[in-house]
Amino acid sequence: MTIERSSSVDLPSMDILRSITHQPTVNTKMSELSVNKPSEIKSKKSDEQIHATQEMSRIITDPTTGKCYCRGKVLGKGGFAKCYEFTDLATGKVYAAKIIPHTRVSKPHQREKIDREIELHRVLHHRHIVHFYHHFEDKDNIYILLEYCSRRSLAHILKARKVLTEPEVRYFLRQIVSGLRYLHELEILHRDLKLGNFFINDSMELKVGDFGLAAKLEPVENRRRTICGTPNYLSPEVLNKQGHGCESDIWALGCVMYTMLLGRPPFETTNLKETYRCIREARYSLPSSLTSQAKQLISRMLAKSPVDRPSLDDILRHDFVTQGFTPDKLSASCCHTAPDLHHTSPAKSFFKKAAAALFGGGKKDKAKYLETLNRMAKEEEELTRLRNDLRRTSISQPCSRQTTDDCSKPPVAPVSARPPALSKEAVANNRQQLRDTVRLIVRGTLGSCSTSSECLEDGTMGSVADAVTKVLRGCLENMPEANDLPKENMGCSFQWVTKWVDYSNKYGFGYQLSDHIVGVLFNNGTHMSLLADKKTVHYYAELGQCSVFSTGDAPEPFVGQVTVLKYFAHYMEENLMDGGDLPNVMDTRKPRLYLLQWLKSDRALMMLFNDGTFQVNFYHDHTKLILCSRSEEYLLTYINEERVSTTLRLSTLLASGCSVELRSRIKYALNMLLQRCS
Template identity: 50%
Template structure:
């Protein structure tokens, strides 16, 4: 909501993370605050504009940033809904802070364009300033990117045309946005894009008069901004090129593990163009990401590029494209069951190509991960379109009266965010109290049995995320949020809807509606069995005495690690470069067990309390710190 210039603490917080990865549509919270600023007064359920007498009912939290939170609010008199930016008066107590907010309000108030978030009105009381904006119910491109990882060329053209339209409008008015990124492109109910967040926007100045402040989002900053030559319209064009690259490739072009290295790559314009990009996309990105601002294409030249002129742009995208690849072609003749079976049988060869094409040879390296690091988040959380809701109800109805046993979605099942927050607090507490040490403490010779992921395959570009557990059960979390697993030596099928309602079937009495999904799970299971090695061995007591298989609630991929969150509160993190793993799980009561699997695939298990008391090696401590930071970004979203 309010991106700011980088402090030393912020630079440190960015060093190991992609800043867009787990945040909501709003930028990260500034870490440097006085103690008084941490005290937050709860926003009243009903807010009243004293001047007009209108009352507004507070709804759900939409996002939060450094200076403000954004809530859904409803005008009680007419039920009109808004996205309301709420800024505490305590955060604008200094003159320059208030001036910044006033400038943002005045600038945004002056904008009227189809692809710019509409400004409605604002007022303040003794506690807060309230800025009422157009509500974009489908959140932002950041949310779509997290769910989809990559978009197709027609989708990217669809969004870029709207972004360029908004940018041309701003630039013609002499305004620079200065913080173009996925989280600032909002999507309304009709799948139309709106450019928002003008907290860093500024008037276009001459080269000599430009402010030399480095501000914006690290991965999207232009070389001239880093070199303190100031922002120009060309700087916004550079950010647009980074946005295009991110949507097509799945990660920003200059993203690295270290912020200094990222800045170095930007200054040297050092990035790679994946062979998966079309030639016209490669040429356009290269023509935009030019070091010299004068050499970059203008917005009009971008629209005149072959990428746009020699390929079609859809007039509209379906809401389903927020979570899955849309069908943009005219409907085809319905396929026969035989043809459908032939199509799905192509999954195996496609999976092999997908896996081999995105990693170093896994047979040579002996790794169990089937893809290289990317950035993606997938969840079994509910989807909110009417069609998907009806689909879930239909599926639920179709299972009633079968031989399935079912359980209603339980309130006892923790949410992924609750699990992540709990793990973050546990690890943070452990790290803060552990003494300095050069080695790990003695590990347990044997642990109580627990379930962990031994193999996985990411085929989410088409179907979903597959994994094999240490008890040999296999599951797939499908892209649309449902989950199907084969248990008890594949004799039992467990199926979970996005509302957490569970069904259990004998494998030989599976409803017809689930046969296709089971077939995909079978194919992924066979692929993992034939091509992937076990992720290591853990010396447990009799594995058969372990509790029933946990359910994968969410998986998260960064460029450096895969994170998996399970309904039994187990957290597993797999690091790509050396194939080490960290598993945090409950051992008994309120006790937790932490298991570290080394690059030699040897496991070491410790009670978390022991690590807290004895300390650990720098190798393990560094990984724990990374996990904590990753979870912090996730829980702040």
Template identity: 55%
Template sequence: MDPACFSTTQRLSCHMMNPDLFKPSPDRAQTAPPPKPSRSKSEQIKPEPAQVVVDPKTGRSYFKGKLLGKGGFARCYEMTDLATNKMYAVKVIPQSRVSKPHQREKITNEIELHKTLQHKHVVKFSHHFEDQENIYIFLELCSRKSLAHIWKARHTLTDPEVRYYLRQIISGLKYLHNKGILHRDLKLGNFFVNENMELRLGDFGLAAKLETVEQRKKTICGTPNYLAPEVLNRQGHGIESDVWSLGCVMYTLLCGNPPFETLDLKETYRCIKEVRYTLPPSLSPPAQKLISAILQKNPTDRLTLDQILSHEFFTKGFTPDRLPPSSCMMVPELNPPSPAKKFFTKMAKSLFGRRKSKVEKNPSEEKDDISKLVSGIVKCSISRQMSYKTVGATEVTSPTGHQASSGPLDTQPEEESRKSASRSFKGTVASSTDACEDVLTPASVAESAMKVLSNCLSTMPAASKNPPCLSKPKPFIWVTKWVDYSNKYGFGYQLSNKNIGVLFNEGTHLSLCDQRRTVHYCLTNNKHFIFQAEALPEQLQSQKQIVELMANYMEQNLMEGGDLNCEDQPPPTSSPLLLQWVKTDHALVMLFNNGTLQVNFYTDHTKLILCKSSDSSYLLTYISRERVSSTYPLSVLSERGCSSELRHRLRYVVQLLQHHADA
């Protein structure tokens, strides 16, 4: 990548992994760049990479997914290795942009530098190759994007959160400095966050080797709001320049905007050179002191990274071990957990927990369960252990990717939810059923599915194609659409019989059935209530509104998941309940109380549905990437074999179930 070392009146960085490159953000001064010289037609038009990219040397194929970000120099895509299903973030650089020797040299230097880096808080470099059209750099995929995205959703973060992120940034930065490497472009958009809310320092397009004072690079490059005074004064880059940028990052996260941001770029530079900024009174005294000690004009007066970690801001303040995914969108609850909460949290981390013994409840406790319906506290039920490996507030990925953004649904006031949680559940007549002693749990459903699929694969002969499918399989119920809104409420889904269900974060379940005429409500102890919609108790109205919001969103924005005939469905009142859902790096897994297992693969939108037929034998339905469904008796697959495409997916599901059964 061209490191964009321009004059002070120009935009100074082209960050090719930051999706908000051309939007106002704390990473950029909010002023229009000067007109750029016209480019040739070949430079102006950047053709999309092929849907399947092949490494010309190894022959390995990669499926191109969604666009993660773009800049003036390159684009970044999600790509999946078709042989292993491993997903990467891939920088794609057109060959036309490296036609000159100095341009190719910069890309080569970036690759060679990044290849040498191995640290927990540095984006992992995997490999690279090129073809006639592009250069492809394969990097670790960080599914929760960057601190820039979190900043845009939150605007300001709490002191404990800032300590959490800064500790990881400093860890990665110390590693770089110890190797004699300056990053030179520290900003929110270059701090990436993975599935586990762990931070990774990335984008080394402007990185350089640390030189002596006399040999230091004196070009002005970086991002305007984060440039150190000595860089603007062309005194050269040292590790102190990275420390200055770190202080700007801290200020931005705590205050909501960079310390020297103005509407005019030249004025921003004057403020930086004069170290002219304001510390809001809302900042805690330790935070004010630390920022002041970092943003010193003289580089030698700034704190070192070790001194920053020894500052009272860190030593006298609480730093969480982990942050919940919901913190990407909302202020997290970070009180030290009680022993009971620690137990439940540990249990929830297991995808498919062991069966727990029943706990006796007195009538008053049973009655109180209903009052906790929208408390918002994630808990594990006794007979339905649930895990939440989620991505927080997700985005609409594609017409067939059934994830939704938080925006369209974010209309239910949290205060109302808290009020409804305190109301009692009285005076309403409803049909109900008690919890069954031998009710299916996620563990038992997963165990059965793993057993039958393992047996099928163990006896399956080699085959080049799938056997003939059933011409008219008996209809069954499956998930046609889904929406992950667990950052606030829960997981919603639409079944093939048009019933809508939501599994709420605190373990209760509410379904709109029979064309929304009846409401099914299930407590965490599996006690069921069925109401007529017009006779629904006031205490459940808040949850019903949330279900309706998700239902309307799915109806208006999401496509059906395949071509399975939804006519002649089983009776709507017999709809299965979702026991548990989980996201892996590659798929969404759903387990139901009728023994059904459904797995939706993200990259190509293929699906596997394992369910029992009327004679208790198993049927497997495969929905291809062309959205064409085929149903096979599992016994037929076991005897006649199947295509490598289907076999690969079956093995993945078995390995997934086995891995978490052993957890």
């Protein structure tokens, strides 16, 4: 249900307050009432008022922003805090809120621990890491607002299921490794990996959470030697006070894998002292019910010496992960019952051809892959899932609208600070130099190629991105402050993305341009375009090698990709609407525009094209930025919440400035571009 933004969030409605503070009726004996004195009755009313006041604390106000939240059910408990369901009363958005009473962190080292957790977690942005949204405090508590995971945790799933199947373990293991690799690349140790800290969202995606014990990786001589974590998952070197390294997280991951497959931790005993003895000796059993590949991977991760344990990449390359079937997605029913992952049915042309072509290799490889594919769900279920996935990712899908202030919050990579104030003459010179630079970049870097293949070959992803970065950074640093957009609105036609679909978990990223050309950037790095005539295909391999053929006469290796391309085109045509009021320009000539790279953050989608066109779509308010080059100058188009577009020359922005609203979006777009390879 779409919830419109409220004009005021200072006070919740009286209906909400009444429903929250409503108390159940308490039956009282008539004899007790008949002997009560007036003073006693007054005392009873006072108690009821106090109780009602305590219930009113379910409405919590952020003193810094004035936003009101409703505290719901308890989601979990920890050493310092409880986690509650938290609902923003203005937007209806649900969070998981970690609430820490000030009384529990009254000592300096306790408060430092909470502050350290906040500072570490707030900068993390990854698909498989619980997202940090906001934190604030009032006179009673500290509140940390986190991503809400409706399926709770792997611990809850295992409690209901007792054990998981190998395909499920591979599914979750891949996602844990993805999140953990992100942390280790940032030199962050989690130090408390366990099933209860792996949270599952509504789409059955895993998110690593709870960074209360996380710490930065130190050199060997300075590593932390305190024993912390959950007893069953502690590594020998931690117990022996030899310090924490990435290898300690690998050990805990081995314990997690063992627990998922067998329903109990590997070193669990009747008393803690014996458990620690088994850990120090790396002594555990591997039941015959485990496959040989599972035994091998577990034994490597639970090696007594840290140097003998595999890296995260080694885990992903292990036969247990690569040779067994891994589902693309799990049903929510897996939370309480084992999935049916071996149902066979006749696979028809679409998925057979697509799978065979995308997999590649010889006839034996294709037959093996198709055999695996046939063990998955019925084709009808596959098609339904594909349609549902595409529908969820479309830009035209309604969503709860949030304040546009979110768009001003940049990702991790910072924009360089504004330079010191300059004289008017210096500022004018800087702006003129930037205008000249813009023209040189357009003419020299992006305008020197005569064909699409030459553009990709000469203007590589790095050079195109660097050119756009230079222009945007220069614009932000030299543009004067202003309250409104300049009056100029250029009447210029150019190609831009009107529709898009992210199905990269299986095939790739698809989009439709304003001239009705449909493109797909496949997961293997190749690109395919279907021209507006719906018959001609342009296939781009590495280094801009372009092949042209018709849809009805596609070479055998490309049949599957052409099928996927046609399906994406049909879906976007039938189900998605255009994203703004710019005219759709028809052009049946050879396409010059195709996608080099795309990136999604929690707030926006970035798309970078071979000719320097750079587009950013903001999810929550559906605003868009499009930067493109025409006639040796860059143009910036802004499509606002009402889907009305304004096209400006960058030279005009440098002279006149722009609104805070547009500046914040340009800043966010630049930061997405800066972190495209992170």
